[in-house]
Amino acid sequence: MPLIELKNVVGGYGGAPILNGVNIAIEQSDIGVIVGPNGAGKSTTLKAIFGLLKVTEGSIVFGGEEIQNSLPDKLVPKGLSFVPQEKNVFTSMSVEENLEMGAFTRTDDFRPTMEWVYEMFPVLREKRRQPAGELSGGQRQMVAMGRALMSQPKLLLLDEPSAGLSPRYVLEIFEQIVKVNKAGVGILMVEQNARQALAFASRGFVLATGKNRFTGTGPELIADPEVAKSFLGG
């Protein structure tokens, strides 16, 4: 049974639906990547999973349980974490406090997890007492991911993790994501940098106008010329 499965999900913010029947399925070992032209509904898919908009048809099943239209703070204890694209750190709080907030729903001792996050992102240990708002773009992204990892999620949702990062850091952030996945966290991410992201994808989903257009492994999708052309509406 897949870790998460979206079946024919239709939804939007009220008004015309943005998702018109989206199907996604990944395992905890996968790095799932959703790409597609603008307006295809990529970020909207992640928001639908995390209960941030209304799903009117279809189902989202996580760990055997239907979770569509749940409240976001109920999903974190179930093992789901979300890193939004923008405003994804508490800028007035220190790096360490940001991580602590990620562990809010935990009732046990989360210090080992914090150690693990600092091992994964050593620069955060250095800057643990600095306000997150003072960090560079790439470092902030690490804080945002670290915060999401503190709740020990089974599945990490990432909305355009490379957005706004210079090309050097784009590769670095993808490598960090691979590290996190190898440590046992399922990844489902949305990306603009289609080719670069798909290179790491064990499951790739190309969306267009709120529907699936192509599905396959990342390398398969990169190799298919129809996929690239579809970004221009061909």
Place this chain on the structure above:
Amino acid sequence: MSFDAVIDVQNVSKRFGGLRAVNNCSLRVERGSITGLIGPNGAGKSTLFNLVAGNITPDSGKIIFDGRDVTGLKPHQLFHLGMLRTFQIAHEFSNMTALENLMMVPPGQPGESLITTWLNPGRVREAERHVRQKALDVIDFLKLGHVKHELAGNLSGGQKKLLELGRTMMVDAKVVLLDEVAAGVNRTLLQDLAANIERMNQELGYTFFVIEHDMDLIGRLCDPVIVMAQGEKIAEGPMSEIRANPEIIEAYFGAPAEPA
């Protein structure tokens, strides 16, 4: 056949902090055309659009409109010269009717002056009659007759965008900058909008400069299509050529990884 450029962007650059959003970009919009502007996220097309529309000023380069150097002019000044911009989010007066919204557009109406309203009501009435007739003509053209007395706030998303187009017709704009017209509009009304844009272009000679993500709309309406990436113009041509151009596909999809 000579190229009559109604908008001529010459070597325009704009930086935001360390980022070169628009990098020595040149392009031209032909009079009477519907020219599209596309590009992946971060290509600088919104910045370029804002530069042409007067919302921001270029660091260097010139913008020529209808033969006149308009670099640095603000949107309201460009409005008086005949360049209008429509908004991504329609900005109608929601508590006035569709007809009234159109009648509000022409600038400097005599009825706007308190003194004239009191001392010269005849003149105000006459001007209002003209404006009303024009507004009714626009309503007819756009086939919005059935909602002309409806409060603009109650119109559907697509109808609001049609009204937005109507506002540009009220002042006989020379060039209309269409800003993501397809955003948030359902497919059917989008076709209606597209049909109206085509009629305005073919029957009334309006020039359109269209910035858009919806490739189908661009394909239907625009020729030529200008492609921007990394702050520069990288291609221009009909949509069929653009779609087949590997460099452009790469710009949207991403560059191939460096060989190991």
Place this chain on the structure above:
Amino acid sequence: MNELIFFFNNVIVAGVVLGSIYAVGAIGVTLIFGILRFAHFAHGDMMTMGAFIAFLLMLAFQAMGISVPFLPTGFLVLPIAMVITAIIALGLDKGFYAPLRRRGARPVTLLIASIGVTLIIQGLIRLFFGSGTWNFFETEPKQLIRIPVPLEGVTRTINFTQPQLLMVICTVVAVLALHFFLTRSRLGKAMRAMADNADLAQVSGINTKLVVRVTWIIAGSLAAMAGTMLALDVQLKPDLAFNIVLPIFAAAIVGGLGQSYGAIAGGFLIGFAETAAIFNWSVLLRPISGALPFEVPATLAVVPTEYKLTVAFVILVVVLLWRPTGIFKGAQT
């Protein structure tokens, strides 16, 4: 020297007392703004309500013969009054503000709702207590503390009342408690997180409803404390804090909306400014009048006592012109 002591009593001591009251009131306002994003106009009346509850409790305690030596009964009942006011604050939110928030009301709508709540509370208080004044120290005397100054030729003493001393102690305790809560406890940090970025807080799994409840509990308790302190210092009447709600808002805005430490700073700034502005500076100038090139007038105050409230507004305008988001850079108003 005597004049300096007069100055000390009337400006410094009075400023500390007034500043404490403003600071404690302003913290509540700023917390509500930071977490719930609206200006809680009814805060002044929550303060008055807290004071009246304390008054009732005091009467009850006195009737039952409960008292503690050295401690005015008003202070003894303060913790209970704080708890009751906190519960009422939760009720106000549940009854009036939460339903509006659920419907997506804009901040200005909530502000107007809070004006309505003000009128309700005012009305209820007048219904039960009439519109006259009451005194916490009807039966107990107010202890006056005089500290002699061991300097030559000094006849004046540094004066303050015992309630004033206790007020300042209470304020210090409250501020320290709040500080530790916000910086050391998980819930306190969650409050800061929610004030920083409410969407991200929700996405991180923070129980935002719980944070809202805790905010009202803290705001309600502090309002009761501030109101009771004020009533102990002057007198208890239905429009007690109505005159203070605007300086409290000024203090919160000056300190930066949403910044608790800013509210404290703002409170003291405005407290001292008020006492300094109404002080009769001639008193200080008279001893050196020989050295001055002009005649020292009989009274020289920046502002007559009746216009005390203008001081808060002048400071508000000056600070906002200099730093639009407040001294500690809070949210945009």
